[in-house]
Amino acid sequence: GQNIDQPTEMTATEGAIVQINCTYQTSGFNGLFWYQQHAGEAPTFLSYNVLDGLEEKGRFSSFLSRSKGYSYLLLKELQMKDSASYLCAVRDSNYQLIWGAGTKLIIKP
Amino acid sequence: ETGVTQTPRHLVMGMTNKKSLKCEQHLGHNAMYWYKQSAKKPLELMFVYSLEERVENNSVPSRFSPECPNSSHLFLHLHTLQPEDSALYLCASSQDAGLSGANVLTFGAGSRLTVL
Numbered sequence: 001g002q003n004i005d006q007p008t009e010m011t012a013t014e015g016a017i018v019q020i021n022c023t024y025q026t027s028g029f030n031g032l033f034w035y036q037q038h039a040g041e042a043p044t045f046l047s048y049n050v051l052d053g054l055e056e057k058g059r060f061s062s063f064l065s066r067s068k069g070y071s072y073l074l075l076k077e078l079q080m081k082d083s084a085s086y087l088c089a090v091r092d093s094n095y096q097l098i099w100g101a102g103t104k105l106i107i108k109p
Numbered sequence: 110e111t112g113v114t115q116t117p118r119h120l121v122m123g124m125t126n127k128k129s130l131k132c133e134q135h136l137g138h139n140a141m142y143w144y145k146q147s148a149k150k151p152l153e154l155m156f157v158y159s160l161e162e163r164v165e166n167n168s169v170p171s172r173f174s175p176e177c178p179n180s181s182h183l184f185l186h187l188h189t190l191q192p193e194d195s196a197l198y199l200c201a202s203s204q205d206a207g208l209s210g211a212n213v214l215t216f217g218a219g220s221r222l223t224v225l
């Protein structure tokens with residue numbers, strides 16, 4: 001079966017750096033997405049990786065290794081507003097999106 | 110208004126009621142989606158419409174009935190639901206349903222459904 005694994009919950013300190021990992025086993029690969037979802041709000045798009053390597057976008061970066069079935073989302077200079085759930089999703093060979101259950105990130109002062 | 114708007118934001122219904130969820134997008138997108146989001150579970154795709162035609166139905170029970178009258182509006186009609194159907198129902202849209210590029214989803218804030 002197809003599967004996306006990410007930690008259920010993580011805690012980090014304001015101003016620090018946190019890395020949220022995502023591993024996947026899917027039928028083929030056509031891109032990996034990260035979305036951010038604040039409580040009670042819509043998921044919003046953060047990043048898209050289709051080739052190996054690091055994509056940087058301000059304080060957020062996303063890394064992909066297709067050979068390892070692995071991605072991470074790196075958040076730098078954490079702010080209280082970064083407290084949210086982070087959803088990893090992979091598009092498989094049929095262009096279906098397979099979702100992880102999300103990682104709830106708690107930022108403490 | 111911009112983006113994807115869902116109404117109502119909260120809905121409580123009995124198992125014998127009939128209600129509808131509404132979704133509207135003002136992005137000029139051609140594809141619209143219904144997802145179910147339950148606590149600590151992955152998003153479950155329910156329905157996909159492309160250019161107002163249903164292109165995917167992921168074995169959803171018939172007590173959920175979608176309707177897409179035009180490319181900007183999507184409804185989810187609910188009838189004789191079960192308590193386990195209580196969840197957040199998310200609507201999303203994308204440029205197309207398709208097979209190239211990032212095809213990023215834009216989500217609405219969801220309709221929180223409680224079935225008593």
